[in-house]
Amino acid sequence: MDNQTQSAPAQPAQSAQPTEPSDQTDGASEFQMGSSLLEPEFDVNVKLNDLQQDPNNPLYSVKEFSDLNLPESLQKGISALSFTKPSKIQERALPLLLQNPPQNLIGQSQSGTGKTAAFVLNILSRLDLTLQQPQALVLAPSRELARQILGVVQVMGGFMEGLTTYQAVPDPSTRGQQVTGQVVVGTPGTVMDLARKKQLNTRGMKVLVLDEADNMLDQQGLGDQCKRVKGLLPKDVQTVLFSATFPEEVLGFADLFAPKANSITLERTNLTVKGIKQMYLDVSRDSDKYNALIKFYGLMTIASSIIFVRRRETADELSKRMESEGHHVVTLTGGLDGSERDSVIDRFREGKAKVLITTNVLARGIDVQTVTMVINYDIPDKPAPGRGYVPDAETFLHRVGRTGRFGKVGVALTLVHDKRSWEMFRSICQELSIDPTKLDTDDWDEVERVVKNIIKSGRNAKVGGTMFEG
Numbered sequence: 233m234d235n236q237t238q239s240a241p242a243q244p245a246q247s248a249q250p251t252e253p254s255d256q257t258d259g260a261s262e263f264q265m266g267s268s269l270l271e272p273e274f275d276v277n278v279k280l281n282d283l284q285q286d287p288n289n290p291l292y293s294v295k296e297f298s299d300l301n302l303p304e305s306l307q308k309g310i311s312a313l314s315f316t317k318p319s320k321i322q323e324r325a326l327p328l329l330l331q332n333p334p335q336n337l338i339g340q341s342q343s344g345t346g347k348t349a350a351f352v353l354n355i356l357s358r359l360d361l362t363l364q365q366p367q368a369l370v371l372a373p374s375r376e377l378a379r380q381i382l383g384v385v386q387v388m389g390g391f392m393e394g395l396t397t398y399q400a401v402p403d404p405s406t407r408g409q410q411v412t413g414q415v416v417v418g419t420p421g422t423v424m425d426l427a428r429k430k431q432l433n434t435r436g437m438k439v440l441v442l443d444e445a446d447n448m449l450d451q452q453g454l455g456d457q458c459k460r461v462k463g464l465l466p467k468d469v470q471t472v473l474f475s476a477t478f479p480e481e482v483l484g485f486a487d488l489f490a491p492k493a494n495s496i497t498l499e500r501t502n503l504t505v506k507g508i509k510q511m512y513l514d515v516s517r518d519s520d521k522y523n524a525l526i527k528f529y530g531l532m533t534i535a536s537s538i539i540f541v542r543r544r545e546t547a548d549e550l551s552k553r554m555e556s557e558g559h560h561v562v563t564l565t566g567g568l569d570g571s572e573r574d575s576v577i578d579r580f581r582e583g584k585a586k587v588l589i590t591t592n593v594l595a596r597g598i599d600v601q602t603v604t605m606v607i608n609y610d611i612p613d614k615p616a617p618g619r620g621y622v623p624d625a626e627t628f629l630h631r632v633g634r635t636g637r638f639g640k641v642g643v644a645l646t647l648v649h650d651k652r653s654w655e656m657f658r659s660i661c662q663e664l665s666i667d668p669t670k671l672d673t674d675d676w677d678e679v680e681r682v683v684k685n686i687i688k689s690g691r692n693a694k695v696g697g698t699m700f701e702g
């Protein structure tokens with residue numbers, strides 16, 4: 233597979249993933265939406281329309297895409313994706329991003345609200361298609377996210393004659409290749425490597441985007457790489473940082489990374505997505521978590537589900553055990569090589585695999601619209617100087633945000649098994665103002681009924697309308 237692609241007019245570019253225009257931008261095909269449990273297209277659009285009329289909803293906007301002064305080719309790209317109206321972040325960020333001279337932006341919006349399209353439209357509208365050189369760079373924390381973003385660039389830019397892209401993720405088949413793609417999307421390590429080997433010319437770069445920016449700047453290794461990459465770009469590069477979370481301490485260095493940026497931020501109490509129904513199961517021992525998981529297998533396969541664990545080893549053990557008992561699952565961890573990872577995520581997107589076990593490597597950004605259930609098999613934690621490991625509310629929010637995308641509903645189920653895990657979960661819920669529903673392990677039929685009902689409802693009918701009270 234070639235990392236460098238050129239798009240033909242009126243035809244989305246070829247990429248690592250098929251990129252047919254559909255409302256699933258990541259290359260997943262329509263058939264995934266065909267489950268009898270999912271609503272007819274018409275109902276889905278009517279409900280999305282309702283959500284977009286509600287000023288309290290993150291998908292609300294007063295404007296139409298046609299009000300945003302985008303070139304016709306991009307309007308066509310938007311239509312190819314079946315987007316009818318912008319979301320709040322798209323409506324607010326695009327005018328700020330598109331103004332000249334270009335200004336930096338720090339943009340925050342809940343998971344699944346369309347941040348990718350906001351920064352991709354800005355990039356595409358700033359390209360000079362007559363120049364065959366890198367002009368925009370997007371950095372993402374994982375290979376899978378970089379590939380997904382590239383897919384959006386290619387579909388959205390599918391009507392721009394001569395658009396070229398480059399996927400900068402580790403790939404032995406492209407060793408030594410000179411990068412000529414106008415839009416480069418990759419992980420910081422590979423991008424730095426390409427620049428060091430002079431395969432990537434950074435002098436013509438006009439836009440730099442950090443997706444999942446808080447994560448990229450916060451982690452020591454990644455943050456250093458991002459800073460080094462930025463140091464290679466022209467001084468006046470437009471720097472754009474996007475994430476669903478920007479903890480206070482990160483906003484400090486975000487300002488240094490994107491000086492004088494316009495900013496769109498959210499109140500801490502407003503971070504959660506209302507369509508994601510939060511539930512938990514209280515089991516008595518660590519070993520009972522497995523049995524609880526197995527009880528959920530049927531519900532997990534109604535559409536697609538992701539199970540998050542803390543360690544690669546747990547992912548491997550769980551998958552071996554589940555497979556040996558006849559449950560079909562796939563696993564994606566940093567322990568696999570690049571082509572294996574590509575094949576796992578592609579199968580999951582295509583609906584060929586319905587249950588994915590993974591670590592935090594896929595906690596952020598991944599957009600697979602059929603995911604109706606996220607399971608926190610282990611509660612996310614992070615190291616804190618002098619305090620050991622503490623609950624990680626940001627990662628929790630990103631993990632559960634793999635469901636409930638763009639107004640859809642989803643279930644987030646967290647397993648607690650002892651005092652410590654209970655306290656960690658409680659602290660996360662408090663921090664995020666989540667009021668989870670306890671599922672009763674004595675009545676599995678009821679659990680099944682409740683969860684099925686949520687999954688069946690497809691779209692969150694109205695903001696604030698909770699399925700469970702108390």
Ligand SMILES: Nc1ncnc2c1ncn2[C@@H]1O[C@H](COP(=O)(O)OP(=O)(O)OP(=O)(O)O)[C@@H](O)[C@H]1O
Nearest residue numbers: 257315317318343344345346347348476597599638
């Ligand atoms: N205006 C729109 N109308 C309809 N669907 C949209 C619109 N904008 C984006 N989407 C769809 O919404 C889904 C979520 O978008 P996206 O992945 O950009 O979310 P995000 O805000 O980046 O989420 P995360 O914080 O999890 O990375 C995608 O499937 C995308 O195609």
